Amino acid sequence: MAYILNIETATRNCSVSIAKGGETVALKEYAGEGYAHAEKLHVFIGDVLKQADISIEDLDAVAVSQGPGSYTGLRIGVSAAKGLCYALAIPLIAIDTLELLARKITINTGVIIPLIDARRMEAYTAVYDTDYNKIRDTKAEIITEESFNEISVPIHIMGDGAAKCIGILPDGKIRHHADVLYPSAAEMGALSYAKYQVSDTVDVAYFEPFYLKDFIAGK
Numbered sequence: 656m657a658y659i660l661n662i663e664t665a666t667r668n669c670s671v672s673i674a675k676g677g678e679t680v681a682l683k684e685y686a687g688e689g690y691a692h693a694e695k696l697h698v699f700i701g702d703v704l705k706q707a708d709i710s711i712e713d714l715d716a717v718a719v720s721q722g723p724g725s726y727t728g729l730r731i732g733v734s735a736a737k738g739l740c741y742a743l744a745i746p747l748i749a750i751d752t753l754e755l756l757a758r759k760i761t762i763n764t765g766v767i768i769p770l771i772d773a774r775r776m777e778a779y780t781a782v783y784d785t786d787y788n789k790i791r792d793t794k795a796e797i798i799t800e801e802s803f804n805e806i807s808v809p810i811h812i813m814g815d816g817a818a819k820c821i822g823i824l825p826d827g828k829i830r831h832h833a834d835v836l837y838p839s840a841a842e843m844g845a846l847s848y849a850k851y852q853v854s855d856t857v858d859v860a861y862f863e864p865f866y867l868k869d870f871i872a873g874k
Contacts (some may be wrong), residue, residue, distance in 0.1 A: 657715040657851055660708070660739070661843035664692045665724025666730030666771060666815060668837035669840075671699040673707040682841050683704035692731045693838070700735070711743065714858070716737040718748040718847030720755060720838060721872065722865035723779040724771055729864035736858050746856040748847045752865075753781045753793055755838035755846070756814050765809030765830075766790070767770025770798075770816030778816030779867060789828060795867055798823055 656676035663684075665672040669692045670684035681703040685695055704711060719736035722729050740747040756769035762785050770778040776798050782791035796802060803810060810828055812820055813835035820829060850856070863871045 657848065658713050659716045659844065659847045659851060660703070660714050660736075661718045662696070662700075662726040662732045662736050662748075662838040663720040663721045663752070663838055663840040664696060665722055666728065666778060666837045667725075668836075668839060669695045669728075670840040671696065671703050671704045672840035672843060673709070674848060675707070677845045677848030679841055679844040682839075684839060684841075686837050688855065690725065690728055692728050693831055694789055696735055698729060700739075709740070714739070714743060714745060716740075716746045716748055716847070716851050717852070718841070718843055719750040720752045720840075723751050723773075723795070723867035724752050724849040726866060729866065732863050733862070737862065740859045746851070746854070746858045747862060748850045748855070749857045749862065750843055750846050750850075751781075751789075751793075751839055752838050754781065754783065754787060754789070755842050756835070757781075757783045757787055758842045758846075759835045759839070760811060760813060764813050765811055766806060767811045767813075769840075770805065770812060770819070772814075772819075773867075776819055778814070778819055780816075780830065793865075793867065800824070801872055803812055803828075809842040823826070 668686040673681040813832040
């Protein structure tokens with residue numbers, strides 16, 4: 656059974672897991688007010704290796720959340736993942752961040768729309784069906800009364816950008832999963848293992864995060 660290290664740093668949640676054969680066997684994560692990924696990520700990697708009772712040399716691959724999300728968070732996560740893959744000569748696997756967020760809930764009808772905060776009234780979004788198939792491409796969307804008008808079925812929203820929809824979209828049209836704020840490495844194990852089995856990997860040297868928007872520096 657393959658051991659895969661999963662890294663998710665696209666939002667405030669700094670999240671790391673070890674999965675064995677697609678099953679999560681160790682998890683460490685922290686979602687604070689600020690971005691503490693630079694301080695916590697490598698500590699968390701050491702922690703999950705200890706939890707799983709394996710050494711870093713036992714890893715068969717590293718998976719990283721590819722975005723969209725925080726520019727700084729993505730850079731930290733991808734840089735760490737690439738460094739490990741290069742040093743250990745193991746493959747790198749990229750996982751869609753919005754799909755990770757969508758997979759935190761299960762629905763029988765309607766669609767899932769995860770929303771990651773992209774400042775002001777904008778959010779990174781995509782639309783998934785009940786089986787997590789992406790039925791509308793990822794985009795940075797300004798939330799207005801016209802958002803998602805083309806969707807007639809019930810809409811399930813979650814993520815740290817979902818609150819922007821409250822009071823703007825019709826109440827009867829959406830169900831807000833307010834307890835689901837951030838994607839997590841806990842959901843990465845099955846996805847990364849499925850990609851590992853079919854050698855769906857990315858080039859360690861040339862892979863870049865999916866930023867979707869250009870970096871805007873704050874004051």
